[in-house]
Amino acid sequence: MVKREETLLKMFPEEIRKRIVQIPDWFEQVQEIRLRVGGPLLIQYGNREFFVRSDRGGLCKDQKEAYQVSPKQIRETLEHMASYSLYAFEEEIRQGYLTIPGGHRIGIAGKTIVQSGEIRSMKFLSFLNIRLAHEVLGCADEVLPYLFDQDQKKLFNTMILSPPRGGKTTLLRDLVRQISDGSSQMDGVTVGLVDERSEIAACYQGVPQNDVGIRTDVLDACPKAHGMMMLIRTMAPRVVAVDEIGSRMDMEAVEYAMNCGCLVIATVHGNGMEDIRKKPVLDRMIQEKWFDRYLILKHTMTDGMTATVCDAEGNSIVVVSLSVRAGAFKK
Amino acid sequence: MSSKAVIFGLRCLGAVLVILGASGFGISMAVQYTKRLSQLEQLRRMIFLLKGQIVYANASLPEAFEAVGKREKGPLGALFLAAAKQAETLEEANFSAVWEQEIGKLEEKNGREQSALSRSDRQSLAGLGRHLGFLDREMQERNLLLYLEELDEQIAQLRGHRQETCRLYTSLGVMGGIFLAVILI
Numbered sequence: 125m126v127k128r129e130e131t132l133l134k135m136f137p138e139e140i141r142k143r144i145v146q147i148p149d150w151f152e153q154v155q156e157i158r159l160r161v162g163g164p165l166l167i168q169y170g171n172r173e174f175f176v177r178s179d180r181g182g183l184c185k186d187q188k189e190a191y192q193v194s195p196k197q198i199r200e201t202l203e204h205m206a207s208y209s210l211y212a213f214e215e216e217i218r219q220g221y222l223t224i225p226g227g228h229r230i231g232i233a234g235k236t237i238v239q240s241g242e243i244r245s246m247k248f249l250s251f252l253n254i255r256l257a258h259e260v261l262g263c264a265d266e267v268l269p270y271l272f273d274q275d276q277k278k279l280f281n282t283m284i285l286s287p288p289r290g291g292k293t294t295l296l297r298d299l300v301r302q303i304s305d306g307s308s309q310m311d312g313v314t315v316g317l318v319d320e321r322s323e324i325a326a327c328y329q330g331v332p333q334n335d336v337g338i339r340t341d342v343l344d345a346c347p348k349a350h351g352m353m354m355l356i357r358t359m360a361p362r363v364v365a366v367d368e369i370g371s372r373m374d375m376e377a378v379e380y381a382m383n384c385g386c387l388v389i390a391t392v393h394g395n396g397m398e399d400i401r402k403k404p405v406l407d408r409m410i411q412e413k414w415f416d417r418y419l420i421l422k423h424t425m426t427d428g429m430t431a432t433v434c435d436a437e438g439n440s441i442v443v444v445s446l447s448v449r450a451g452a453f454k455k
Numbered sequence: 456m457s458s459k460a461v462i463f464g465l466r467c468l469g470a471v472l473v474i475l476g477a478s479g480f481g482i483s484m485a486v487q488y489t490k491r492l493s494q495l496e497q498l499r500r501m502i503f504l505l506k507g508q509i510v511y512a513n514a515s516l517p518e519a520f521e522a523v524g525k526r527e528k529g530p531l532g533a534l535f536l537a538a539a540k541q542a543e544t545l546e547e548a549n550f551s552a553v554w555e556q557e558i559g560k561l562e563e564k565n566g567r568e569q570s571a572l573s574r575s576d577r578q579s580l581a582g583l584g585r586h587l588g589f590l591d592r593e594m595q596e597r598n599l600l601l602y603l604e605e606l607d608e609q610i611a612q613l614r615g616h617r618q619e620t621c622r623l624y625t626s627l628g629v630m631g632g633i634f635l636a637v638i639l640i
Contacts, residue, residue, distance in 0.1 A: 134545045208514035208542055208550035208588045211595050258529070329518065370545045 128226050132256070135224060137197045137206045140165065146181030155289065161198055161250040164190035195250070203248055205230055217246050227257035227326025227334060255289070257323055259334045263291075263333040264298040266444045270342055270433045271299070271417055272310055279303065279310070279363060280416035281382065285400060290421045291429060292391040293367055295446075297324050297334060299389060300365045304337020315340040316361030316386075318351030324367055339418075349373040356384050359421060365389045374407050396420050397438040410438060419445075469542070470636035476500065477635060481628015485621035490571035492613045494531060498572075499606045501527055505597045509592065516550050516588055517542040530570040534561060554584025579605060 129151045133141055144150055144157070147169070156168035164178040164187055174183040175190035179414065180318065199346050205224050206213050222230045231253035234447045237245045244452065256420035271282050282299075286292045306312025308350050317340050327344040336342065341359045345350045348366050355361055364381045366374075379389050392400060400406040420436040429446040501523050518538045524535030539592035540559045547553045560579045561570045573578070579602070586598040 137548075203549050203588070204545045207515040207517050207545075209517075209562070210588065211509070211515050211592045212515045214591055318639060 131225055132228060134389060135201060135254075135372040136202045139178075139223075140191070140197060140201075143176050143178075143181030143191055147176070147183055151256075156256070157254040159193045159198055159201060159252040159254075161193060161195045164194060165192075165193050171180075192210070192229050196251060198252060201252060202232075214245065217249075218243055221321065223322040223325065223326075225328045225333065227323045229257070229258075229321060229323055230253045231255070255275070257326060257334075258291075258294045258296060260294050260298060261301070261335065262298065263446055264295055264302055266446055267295070267419055267431050267433065268299065268302055268307070268310065270442060270444070271419075273416075275308070279313075279387050279389075281387055282389045282416060282419060283415045284389075284419045284421065285394045285396065286421035287444045289295050289394055290423070292421060293323055293447075295419070295421065295431070296365060296367055296389065296391050297336060300324065300340055301335050303363055304339040312337070313362040313364045314360065315365055316352075316355035316359050317342045318346055318348050318355060318364070319344050320346060320367070322346050322352065324365075348379040352377040352381050356381055356386060358422045361386060363387045363389060367391050368393065370403070370405070378409075378414065388415075397434065398429075401438075413437070462575065466640050470640050473636045473639065474632035477632025478625070478629045481552070481624045481626070481631070484624040485630070487571055488613070488617065491573060491576070492610065494529070495576065495606060495610050496572050497527060497529065497531055497615065498608065499603060501531060502599055502603055502606065506596060506603075509595045509599070513592070530561065534558070534570070545547070545629055550588045551585045555581050561629075563620065576609070591611060 133144065140159075143165070144154075144167075147154065147167070152168050154167055155171070156166075157166075158166040160166075164313075167174050167183065169177055169183060174185060175187060176182070177184045177189050178191040179189070181191075196360055199211070202210065205222055210217070213222050217232065222232065224230060225404065231251075232249050233244045233251040236243045246250060246287045251335055259297065264385075271280050272278075273280055284292045284295055300315050300317055304312055304315045308397070315337060317324060317336060319327065319342055322345055325336045325340075325342045326332070326334045326346065327342055330344065330405035332340075332342055332410060341355065341361065344357055348369060350369070352364055355364060366378075366388070367390070369375065369378060378388050384408060392406065394400040397410070397420070401410060413436040416436050418438060420428065420432040420434065422432070423429040431444045431446055433441045433444060435441055458545050504521055504526065508514040509516075512519075512521065512522075519541070520535045521539035524532050524537075524539060526532070528533070535558055537560070538554055541547075541557060546612060546621045547556070557589045558577055561572065561577060570577075583602045584600065587595060
């Protein structure tokens with residue numbers, strides 16, 4: 125754990141680093157760190173936004189006391205995040221993000237370079253959003269029994285829905301781990317994980333840094349649609365897991381996987397069933413009942429984090445408390 | 456035996472030692488020349504491998520330097536490995552600083568095998584690091600190709616003059632030794 129904390133910390137220049145460490149339980153509590161050229165250093169901490177104090181570090185609410193980020197610091201942070209090799213992240217920069225060791229996703233924005241109507245690259249990178257990845261072992265414990273068909277002794281095709289930062293990836297990671305390792309209810313099965321943004325397994329030089337189970341094969345940094353088909357052809361997975369689907373190509377790959385007899389666990393952005401019904405590609409999927417279970421994640425101040433388990437038609441079966449308060453995730 | 460004979464004997468021994476020492480120096484200069492040539496050839500091979508790692512395997516600089524360093528022995532292999540290790544610590548603001556620091560260590564006698572590269576070779580190698588990591592992959596390839604061209608010229612020049620230079624160093628050493636011995640006797 126300490127190693128992961130240090131790995132993330134050393135991405136920042138010394139001036140920022142020494143202020144962040146003054147934040148109590150920063151690694152456990154911080155969800156997002158935002159750096160903007162000439163702007164204050166902002167931190168999302170336990171679902172609330174704070175500035176980082178300029179004088180002695182730590183958090184504050186007064187913008188006048190906030191630490192200001194310089195262009196040089198953004199450059200240095202980027203150099204570190206890319207291991208001094210921004211050229212190796214051309215494709216990721218084009219898409220506006222990098223993933224660093226530990227699975228933390230860095231959103232980047234600057235001036236885009238457009239050629240023939242397509243984004244070729246980005247320069248003057250001036251805005252960074254560091255989203256800390258969470259690994260919460262056991263966070264899927266409460267929902268897993270509802271994803272298992274007791275009669276046919278098999279898993280249901282499952283889709284997880286939540287808005288960004290809602291815990292989809294964290295839940296998917298733990299589901300993959302438990303399905304792969306097996307439990308008292310079910311034997312472990314082979315899982316093929318397509319980790320396009322290296323967030324789920326957080327592979328470093330091909331080795332998963334997060335626990336994704338003993339029977340999981342990871343196709344790292346591979347486009348989802350291609351990855352699903354490749355895995356099915358080459359690794360014979362029983363379950364295919366994929367994060368944040370949404371395009372027509374993704375849906376075609378999901379359909380292909382299901383037609384090949386694989387079970388699919390996927391995540392998608394959305395607040396609920398109504399949201400995804402508005403998207404034509406996903407609506408067809410609901411109409412044709414591709415998925416047997418939908419998990420809708422929500423977190424409220426009163427109930428903490430909950431998952432509404434829905435059937436193939438989107439009707440609620442049960443609401444499960446995940447007993448993991450957002451913002452209190454272990455990392 | 457008379458004292459004159461002893462002195463003459465000692466003088467002769469001194470002369471032989473001077474000749475041997477000077478010849479040894481000349482030979483070591485020739486060996487250094489050959490070693491420099493072979494290290495530049497090794498460096499060229501390593502830069503080719505580095506280009507492959509960066510352009511085709513899309514490896515980051517620490518990954519690429521480590522992969523190449525592991526394949527090659529000697530001070531240059533150690534240099535690449537040390538640069539990769541240092542880059543992974545992320546202590547410096549950019550790769551150029553890491554690279555220059557490690558090139559600087561080539562000159563130090565700190566347990567590592569010393570390189571036979573000349574000061575100009577080291578400066579040129581340090582210059583390569585200043586442009587690495589910058590912009591896109593195409594730019595990395597061009598920088599490496601440009602450096603390879605420089606290396607090729609250097610190697611061709613050294614190869615062209617190898618025989619005469621080595622002979623010159625050896626003969627100068629021997630002749631210089633004899634000259635010194637004659638003067639001293």
